[in-house]
Amino acid sequence: MGLKSDEIVIRGGKPLIGRIEVRGAKNLATKAMVASLLGDTPSILKDVPDISDVNVVRGLLSIHGVRITDPARGELILDPSNVETAHFAEIDAHAGSSRIPILFCGPLLHRLGEAFIPDLGGCRIGDRPIDFHMDALRAFGAIVDKSYNGIHLTAPNGLKGANIELPYPSVGATEQVLLTAVLAEGVTELRNAAIEPEIMDLIAILQKMGAIVNVEPNRVIFIEGVKSLNGYTHRAINDRNEAASWAAAALATKGDIFVEGAKQQDLMTFLNVFRKVGGEFDVHEDGIRFYHPGGELKPVVIETDVHPGFMTDWQQPLVVALTQAHGTSIVHETVYENRFQFTEALNDMGAKIVVHKDGLKDVQRRVARRDFEQAAVITGPTPLHGADIRVPDLRGGFSHLIAALTAEGESKITNVGIIARGYEHFVAKLRKLGADFDFAG
Numbered sequence: 001m002g003l004k005s006d007e008i009v010i011r012g013g014k015p016l017i018g019r020i021e022v023r024g025a026k027n028l029a030t031k032a033m034v035a036s037l038l039g040d041t042p043s044i045l046k047d048v049p050d051i052s053d054v055n056v057v058r059g060l061l062s063i064h065g066v067r068i069t070d071p072a073r074g075e076l077i078l079d080p081s082n083v084e085t086a087h088f089a090e091i092d093a094h095a096g097s098s099r100i101p102i103l104f105c106g107p108l109l110h111r112l113g114e115a116f117i118p119d120l121g122g123c124r125i126g127d128r129p130i131d132f133h134m135d136a137l138r139a140f141g142a143i144v145d146k147s148y149n150g151i152h153l154t155a156p157n158g159l160k161g162a163n164i165e166l167p168y169p170s171v172g173a174t175e176q177v178l179l180t181a182v183l184a185e186g187v188t189e190l191r192n193a194a195i196e197p198e199i200m201d202l203i204a205i206l207q208k209m210g211a212i213v214n215v216e217p218n219r220v221i222f223i224e225g226v227k228s229l230n231g232y233t234h235r236a237i238n239d240r241n242e243a244a245s246w247a248a249a250a251l252a253t254k255g256d257i258f259v260e261g262a263k264q265q266d267l268m269t270f271l272n273v274f275r276k277v278g279g280e281f282d283v284h285e286d287g288i289r290f291y292h293p294g295g296e297l298k299p300v301v302i303e304t305d306v307h308p309g310f311m312t313d314w315q316q317p318l319v320v321a322l323t324q325a326h327g328t329s330i331v332h333e334t335v336y337e338n339r340f341q342f343t344e345a346l347n348d349m350g351a352k353i354v355v356h357k358d359g360l361k362d363v364q365r366r367v368a369r370r371d372f373e374q375a376a377v378i379t380g381p382t383p384l385h386g387a388d389i390r391v392p393d394l395r396g397g398f399s400h401l402i403a404a405l406t407a408e409g410e411s412k413i414t415n416v417g418i419i420a421r422g423y424e425h426f427v428a429k430l431r432k433l434g435a436d437f438d439f440a441g
């Protein structure tokens with residue numbers, strides 16, 4: 001029987017070897033596209049990855065009247081001059097696979113005086129509430145009405161600078177405040193802000209547009225509202241999460257992958273862990289070579305955290321390599337409540353991973369426990385064998401690809417479409433790295 005478009009059959013046990021390229025980050029490009037709504041003139045974004053989350057945001061921007069053209073590979077011109085005329089109150093659509101529509105709130109309130117936000121997508125890796133976003137918008141003066149099939153926001157008196165302290169340094173809520181405060185009247189002080197490299201890149205974009213944003217010590221950001229902003233021209237920061245995923249793939253499969261576009265500065269925390277596990281890397285001007293130098297991999301204890309800690313999006317691919325380490329590794333997941341679903345499939349393939357749903361209370365941790373954290377204890381090395389598995393979420397899906405490539409025998413993975421949310425042309429890249437697989441999609 002033929003394969004369906006969201007299925008891949010992988011024959012594993014072969015190292016991945018070769019060179020691939022990472023381009024603009026999913027976690028920046030999509031937000032930069034939203035920022036174009038704030039400008040009075042067109043914006044130009046370069047190195048936009050060909051991923052489905054970008055297409056979702058593109059679709060929503062078009063519905064709002066932003067004219068989008070792509071004159072060259074990875075380049076988008078976003079012209080917001082028709083946004084007012086395309087004005088409508090309600091989108092009868094879902095956000096598709098993406099969480100980005102939540103970031104339309106501030107820009108639409110500024111331009112139209114109201115915003116309608118449909119249900120959000122994104123990975124089902126925990127509750128993922130949006131209370132910080134809504135509280136921040138209320139502090140700016142927005143009125144939030146949840147009686148719709150989605151959320152309806154208005155700002156009858158305009159948006160005014162606010163004093164906001166986030167309960168947790170949320171990436172999305174920090175972006176929400178930035179995208180709202182730049183055109184709000186007066187000064188906004190944001191405390192306990194997230195400072196991920198993608199946020200710094202968004203701030204660079206806003207500065208190019210004419211915004212005044214000061215990043216102060218201790219997670220404080222001051223934003224002085226301005227009356228209007230122009231469009232920007234910007235090359236998106238590269239995708240460090242995709243780079244880390246390919247690095248993990250090189251380690252697990254005993255391979256050697258040159259990731260063009262990987263940047264040492266954005267990956268420092270990951271590189272330290274990669275080295276401690278026994279992987280080697282060479283930093284070049286145009287990328288980083290990640291490889292398994294031979295010999296045994298070593299176990300590690302990791303706590304996921306906000307930047308500059310170990311990014312939660314890195315843990316899922318790395319766990320596959322940890323199944324091949326000699327000894328017991330522990331991954332404390334402190335950012336999301338439910339990010340170990342992917343380990344069930346790994347266990348079906350021969351891994352020994354025990355997930356502690358309430359975390360490991362007796363194990364000493366570097367930083368204080370969060371109420372809902374989980375821990376995975378991985379005992380290795382365990383040979384992996386092929387299995388039929390189903391992708392649960394984006395990074396979990398990439399982990400399944402790595403596991404199937406590491407395993408002896410054949411694996412059939414279904415629901416691989418999710419992986420295209422954040423991994424550009426992953427099938428072509430696997431082919432380039434010498435993977436043995438069948439894919440019909």
Ligand SMILES: CC(=O)N[C@H]1[C@@H](OP(=O)(O)OP(=O)(O)OC[C@H]2O[C@@H](n3ccc(=O)[nH]c3=O)[C@H](O)[C@@H]2O)O[C@H](CO)[C@@H](O)[C@@H]1O
Pocket residue numbers: 026027028099126127128129130131132133134168169170171172173194306311312313335336337
């Ligand atoms: C598109 C994008 O950029 N996604 C990234 C972004 O997600 P996202 O922006 O959704 O993640 P957040 O940083 O907001 O979430 C962190 C934690 O805060 C909680 N929270 C967040 C908002 C809120 O209103 N209330 C609340 O309780 C979340 O449930 C989670 O436990 O940052 C995450 C953390 O680096 C990454 O894993 C995601 O890849």
Ligand SMILES: C=C(OP(=O)(O)O)C(=O)O
Pocket residue numbers: 098099121122123125241313394395422
């Ligand atoms: C959790 C992730 O993404 P999103 O916030 O888009 O669901 C991710 O990139 O791993």
